[in-house]
Amino acid sequence: MKVKVISRSTDEFTRERSNDLQRVFRNFDPSLRTQEKAVEYVRALNAAKMEKIFARPFVGAMDGHIDSVSCMAKNPNHLKGIFSGSMDGGMLLLCCLVTVNIRLWDIASRRTICQFPGHQGAVRGLTASTDGRILVSCGTDCTVRLWNVPLATGMESDDSSDNSAKQLAAYVWKNAFWAVDHQCDGNLFATAGAQVDIWDHNRSQPVNSFEWGKDTVISVRFNPGEPNVLATSASDRSIAIYDLRMSSPTTKLIMRTRTNSISWNPMEPMNFTAFLLLEILDNVWWWSTVLLLHDIVIGGSAFCLHFGIAIYMDNGQANEDCSCYSYDARKLDEAKCVHKDHVSAVMDIDYSPTGREFVTGSYDRTIRIFQYNGGHSREIYHTKRMQRVFCVKFSCDGSYVISGSDDTNLRLWKANASEQLGVLLPRERKNHEYREAVKNRYKHLPEVKRIVRHRHLPKPIFKASALRRIMIDAERKKDERRRAHSAPGSIPRESIRKKRIIKEIE
Amino acid sequence: MSLLLRSLPSSTRFLLYLQNFEPVKMGVKKEDGSLSKIMPSEEQDILDEMDIKVKKYLRGDDANFEALRDKKLKGQLAAREELYGKSAKAAAKVEKNTVLYDMNLNVAYAKRGGGYLEAEGIEKTWRIKQEAIVREVDISSSKNQYDIVLPDLGPYTLDFTSSGRYMAVAGRKGHLAIIDMMNMGLIKELQVYHCLKLYTYIYNRDGTELHCLKEHGAVSKLQFLKNHFLLASINKFGQLHYQDVTTGLMVGNIRTGLGGSDVMQVNPFNNVVALGHSNGSVTMWKPTSAAPLVKMLTHYGPVSALSFHSNGHLMATAGTDRKIKIWDLRKFEVLQTLPGHVKTLDFSQKGLLATSTGSFVQILGDFSGSQNYSRYMTHSIAKGYQIRKVLFRPYEDVLGLGHSMGWSSILIPGSGEPNFDSWVANPFETPKQRREKEVWSLLDKLPPETIMLDPKKIGNLRPPTRRKEKPSKEEREAEMEAAVADAKNSVSTKRKTKGRSKPSRRAKKMQEAVERAKRPFLEQQKQEEELSKTKKQKISELPKSLQRFVSKKAASCFC
Numbered sequence A: 001m002k003v004k005v006i007s008r009s010t011d012e013f014t015r016e017r018s019n020d021l022q023r024v025f026r027n028f029d030p031s032l033r034t035q036e037k038a039v040e041y042v043r044a045l046n047a048a049k050m051e052k053i054f055a056r057p058f059v060g061a062m063d064g065h066i067d068s069v070s071c072m073a074k075n076p077n078h079l080k081g082i083f084s085g086s087m088d089g090g091m092l093l094l095c096c097l098v099t100v101n102i103r104l105w106d107i108a109s110r111r112t113i114c115q116f117p118g119h120q121g122a123v124r125g126l127t128a129s130t131d132g133r134i135l136v137s138c139g140t141d142c143t144v145r146l147w148n149v150p151l152a153t154g155m156e157s158d159d160s161s162d163n164s165a166k167q168l169a170a171y172v173w174k175n176a177f178w179a180v181d182h183q184c185d186g187n188l189f190a191t192a193g194a195q196v197d198i199w200d201h202n203r204s205q206p207v208n209s210f211e212w213g214k215d216t217v218i219s220v221r222f223n224p225g226e227p228n229v230l231a232t233s234a235s236d237r238s239i240a241i242y243d244l245r246m247s248s249p250t251t252k253l254i255m256r257t258r259t260n261s262i263s264w265n266p267m268e269p270m271n272f273t274a275f276l277l278l279e280i281l282d283n284v285w286w287w288s289t290v291l292l293l294h295d296i297v298i299g300g301s302a303f304c305l306h307f308g309i310a311i312y313m314d315n316g317q318a319n320e321d322c323s324c325y326s327y328d329a330r331k332l333d334e335a336k337c338v339h340k341d342h343v344s345a346v347m348d349i350d351y352s353p354t355g356r357e358f359v360t361g362s363y364d365r366t367i368r369i370f371q372y373n374g375g376h377s378r379e380i381y382h383t384k385r386m387q388r389v390f391c392v393k394f395s396c397d398g399s400y401v402i403s404g405s406d407d408t409n410l411r412l413w414k415a416n417a418s419e420q421l422g423v424l425l426p427r428e429r430k431n432h433e434y435r436e437a438v439k440n441r442y443k444h445l446p447e448v449k450r451i452v453r454h455r456h457l458p459k460p461i462f463k464a465s466a467l468r469r470i471m472i473d474a475e476r477k478k479d480e481r482r483r484a485h486s487a488p489g490s491i492p493r494e495s496i497r498k499k500r501i502i503k504e505i506e
Numbered sequence B: 001m002s003l004l005l006r007s008l009p010s011s012t013r014f015l016l017y018l019q020n021f022e023p024v025k026m027g028v029k030k031e032d033g034s035l036s037k038i039m040p041s042e043e044q045d046i047l048d049e050m051d052i053k054v055k056k057y058l059r060g061d062d063a064n065f066e067a068l069r070d071k072k073l074k075g076q077l078a079a080r081e082e083l084y085g086k087s088a089k090a091a092a093k094v095e096k097n098t099v100l101y102d103m104n105l106n107v108a109y110a111k112r113g114g115g116y117l118e119a120e121g122i123e124k125t126w127r128i129k130q131e132a133i134v135r136e137v138d139i140s141s142s143k144n145q146y147d148i149v150l151p152d153l154g155p156y157t158l159d160f161t162s163s164g165r166y167m168a169v170a171g172r173k174g175h176l177a178i179i180d181m182m183n184m185g186l187i188k189e190l191q192v193y194h195c196l197k198l199y200t201y202i203y204n205r206d207g208t209e210l211h212c213l214k215e216h217g218a219v220s221k222l223q224f225l226k227n228h229f230l231l232a233s234i235n236k237f238g239q240l241h242y243q244d245v246t247t248g249l250m251v252g253n254i255r256t257g258l259g260g261s262d263v264m265q266v267n268p269f270n271n272v273v274a275l276g277h278s279n280g281s282v283t284m285w286k287p288t289s290a291a292p293l294v295k296m297l298t299h300y301g302p303v304s305a306l307s308f309h310s311n312g313h314l315m316a317t318a319g320t321d322r323k324i325k326i327w328d329l330r331k332f333e334v335l336q337t338l339p340g341h342v343k344t345l346d347f348s349q350k351g352l353l354a355t356s357t358g359s360f361v362q363i364l365g366d367f368s369g370s371q372n373y374s375r376y377m378t379h380s381i382a383k384g385y386q387i388r389k390v391l392f393r394p395y396e397d398v399l400g401l402g403h404s405m406g407w408s409s410i411l412i413p414g415s416g417e418p419n420f421d422s423w424v425a426n427p428f429e430t431p432k433q434r435r436e437k438e439v440w441s442l443l444d445k446l447p448p449e450t451i452m453l454d455p456k457k458i459g460n461l462r463p464p465t466r467r468k469e470k471p472s473k474e475e476r477e478a479e480m481e482a483a484v485a486d487a488k489n490s491v492s493t494k495r496k497t498k499g500r501s502k503p504s505r506r507a508k509k510m511q512e513a514v515e516r517a518k519r520p521f522l523e524q525q526k527q528e529e530e531l532s533k534t535k536k537q538k539i540s541e542l543p544k545s546l547q548r549f550v551s552k553k554a555a556s557c558f559c
Helices: A036-053 A089-094 A426-441 A446-453 A459-484 B002-007 B010-020 B024-035 B041-058 B071-096 B130-136 B431-443 B473-490 B503-541 B552-558
Strands: A002-004 A058-063 A069-074 A081-086 A102-106 A111-115 A123-128 A134-139 A143-148 A167-172 A179-182 A188-192 A196-200 A208-210 A217-222 A229-234 A238-243 A251-255 A261-265 A274-284 A287-297 A303-313 A323-327 A335-340 A346-351 A357-362 A367-371 A377-381 A389-394 A400-405 A409-414 A501-505 B099-102 B107-110 B116-118 B146-149 B156-160 B166-171 B175-180 B185-191 B200-203 B209-213 B219-225 B230-235 B239-244 B250-255 B263-266 B273-276 B281-285 B294-297 B303-308 B314-319 B323-328 B333-339 B344-347 B353-357 B360-366 B373-380 B387-393 B398-403 B406-411
Touching: A036 A426, A036 A446, A069 A123, A069 A389, A069 A400, A069 A409, A081 A123, A081 A134, A102 A134, A123 A188, A134 A179, A188 A217, A217 A261, A229 A261, A261 A346, A357 A400, A367 A400, B041 B071, B130 B406, B156 B387, B156 B406, B219 B263, B230 B263, B263 B303, B273 B303, B281 B303, B314 B344, B344 B387, B353 B387, B360 B387, B360 B398, B473 B503
Parallel strands: A123 A179, A179 A217, A346 A389, B303 B344
Antiparallel strands: A002 B116, A058 A409, A069 A081, A081 A102, A102 A111, A123 A134, A134 A143, A143 A167, A179 A188, A188 A196, A196 A208, A217 A229, A229 A238, A238 A251, A251 A501, A261 A274, A274 A287, A287 A303, A303 A323, A323 A335, A346 A357, A357 A367, A357 A389, A367 A377, A389 A400, A400 A409, B099 B107, B146 B406, B156 B166, B156 B398, B166 B175, B175 B185, B200 B209, B219 B230, B230 B239, B239 B250, B263 B273, B273 B281, B281 B294, B303 B314, B314 B323, B323 B333, B344 B353, B353 B360, B360 B373, B387 B398, B398 B406
16 A cells, blocks of 8 residues: 655745745646636726726926926936926016026926026027037027036035026027927027028027928927938928928928927837837917828938828817827828827927827817827826916926926826836836736726726816817718718718828928 | 757757747647657657646637737737747646745745555555554644544534635534644634524634624525625525625525525535535526526435535536436536435545545545546444535545534545645635735625636627528528428328228328428418518508608518
């Protein structure tokens, strides 16, 4: 007879000393875990609920400006710093005060650490050089000013209120400026106004200027990958792409609505070429357009342009189209993706450094975050006190969103509403990952989906979006009827991706 | 495997490695095809064994991507499927290796062999006495073989916690005790006097009465669904109650309509409650429906005992018709019928089946691997003791017996799962761990709706329902002709007694048969015609100006 029975000695299965970790034994046999799918489903449901409980995106407000915040610039060299410019020029001129309408903020402490007094009117554009040493500002007082940015090390300790920086230079020019952007890895910057001017740091006059049409250029943005390429938008509803190495513009696209601002997406290529997404956002208070530009860089000299366009349209009384379209830059005649959700004009747009999502600020007093290829926003942020949003920025690490609005405040938001801030322990992190995974696995089940999708909307926005839906439906229905009562083929179906483009000029 | 790898050139080795890590289904095919020539039979055996184990961890077949048109989704699903394959493979590898210890995480992926009992020579396993086994095993195990004699307060029934650490015993006359099985220490013992009131009471660890559940009535059997925190009870009027013990809510109150029953068991696989009735049927219930999920006739005569295998596919029933039946719950078919008068039954974690009657216990085992249960061990306690309950202790090779004169415990080698999982049920749990686990298990409390016959259905898509298409006119006519031809053939042409098979009679008979065959078709046709007529009438009832708005689809089906 051979016999053996299970015999476990306590020493083998318990810890030796009280300082030791408890011993853990695993057996992955499925028959030990009954109803594992049901358990997983319940965990997914709990994870979805917990995400909602912990969704507290608002981190804090930065108060200091005395008029609405018109523009912001990230400091590429310092994660915690952000520059903001406001529109408080005109009012203070009357009081004969020196206006302080550019500030440098420390995001961590949410305090002004440096002020840049000098502009006599509203500041319309701000940008920092790639090394983060020089700040360029322009405004309606027809001046371009260069400032020396204080070093990052001295920033935290400075607490006094009047630590204002001295300007390096002030260049006066013929016309008011609307926007400014600095070249990546270079000494040049471009301003937009009556025409596009290219400036050097050390010259008091533009080194080059471009003009295509007579209307005002309202935004300009350099391509982060190809330093000689820039895109502009003008109030004649056009979006133009310029190459500094050529004397004339490369491409011009005429849209149904005006573009407000432009932002390039630093996206990684999927093939061997370097892809860059340029995004242009257009807005004339009520009418706005967002355009995404794609650009392939081959070698360094030859490149072809790829675009995506997104259009937001809205007017005070009746909306026609409030959706946003992103385009493949190789095919400018058609949008790549349509991003819908805002109910009013989009004022600013900025890509996350990862290139997977972008944030938009809108005249409807909300901020939305979109996937780069998602038709609808994944997130909406709003507060009772936040007014029209004029500028938004993703932080350089992609984990925060900063918005500047009409109510003179800058607001700091988490990019991921329910993210836990601070250092995570490994076990905590694993728990978060597990929750995310089960939620992702059961996201299609109705109960989980309902909880994950739910967002509370302010009443005006809720009503406006319902109204928009009705209007779009009515228009579609009317179109269908018109088509049904016409000769077959006489009214072609127009793709929503193509609708907003009038023509493309080479 | 490793020996073989070393002997092969490096390129082949790489290939082998790749094949090993491919999704399992493909791997099997390839290994069967190309590798069988190279492999010695032993290696092949190891691979086969591995495949069986991997299959266990795969939890079902691969998804079928053939019909998918979305390339992106296809890619995502394929990647996920590959991950499943890998994890199953890793789990199977852990099971195969002896002991794996991760120093960083302080986790042991232990593989300890289970117990066994093997006969040598002319010995038979069922002739081996408990005394002989006790002599052979180590001291700590031999302590698990004992008899507690308490003649006054019996008969006793008993229950173990899911980790097998604690045991609760209850005597008919109100004697309750909780025992720590690790050191055989008595945690609490109490005598209750209201056992004659026939209500259900809840006590805490200190023996304090917390709740009296009067709504359950005179309960004859209680079961606890630990994933759902539901207390299920059947009373002598045949009412099945489900009460949520965390909120006190009565989740289900079902009249079975089959009379009182004292045979009740929860299927651990899907938490469906099964009841055995005096008319020989077994019914299965969930709290959210008033009708039974399954009603099956198992015995000719009252059902006396019922037990489920932990994998949920096997059920054993015993009836007063002196039969033990093993059922396949996937097909609801009898796999095996064994003779024997049995009062109580229990499946162990490893699939041994304990049966008992009077003072005699018999353990059946499935050693062929084909669900063919045969005698494994037998045991008799002192004569005259009536065994009321047999129950295997989880994670131990021990069988507990509650009988009229106390309780006993015997050793059954090979009955328990040798490897426990600390996160599922830990026999060495500290009080702090227990508290922590209580919170987590409350967070994972399942809603009662998750009790269903196939628990894997959660999160799956419902298969598309095919609408039955109407047969066309030709098809219907062809069907009718076939039926008529059949009827003609079936009329016998045999000559019968004089006068009964006159040509006229035979013709009449034939005609009758044809008419009989045609009747159902004609009736159906008539019904449809009537239906369409009423619809037409409805349309014609409309004012003429509105008739043109009746949808064409509806109109076309009328003609």
